[in-house]
Amino acid sequence: MARVQGTVVNVQATFPDPVTGELLDPPDVQITVTAPNAQPISYTASSGAVAKVTTGTYAFGIDTMPAPGTWKYEVASIGGQNNVRKQRSFDVRPKMGP
Numbered sequence: 001m002a003r004v005q006g007t008v009v010n011v012q013a014t015f016p017d018p019v020t021g022e023l024l025d026p027p028d029v030q031i032t033v034t035a036p037n038a039q040p041i042s043y044t045a046s047s048g049a050v051a052k053v054t055t056g057t058y059a060f061g062i063d064t065m066p067a068p069g070t071w072k073y074e075v076a077s078i079g080g081q082n083n084v085r086k087q088r089s090f091d092v093r094p095k096m097g098p
Contacts, residue, residue, distance in 0.1 A: 025055055035066050
């Protein structure tokens with residue numbers, strides 16, 4: 001399902017322990033967003049840009065106003081022994097009207 005340009009797409013990531021499945025906080029969380037035809041931009045929890053929802057769960061809002069097309073994002077745990085990377089994408093259609 002394509003989102004409308006200008007919509008904020010909320011992404012959420014969880015970080016479970018690989019053995020127990022219990023949610024754990026990594027030392028830091030990084031979300032890298034790539035808008036269509038643009039360079040990637042990274043945001044981290046340590047800078048305050050990525051919100052901690054609860055233990056092991058983090059959220060970030062991606063503002064799609066800059067461009068329609070396919071947006072990509074990668075969520076990564078930074079530091080610690082279990083570096084986790086999850087890549088996803090979503091489509092944005094042009095906003096119609098004024």
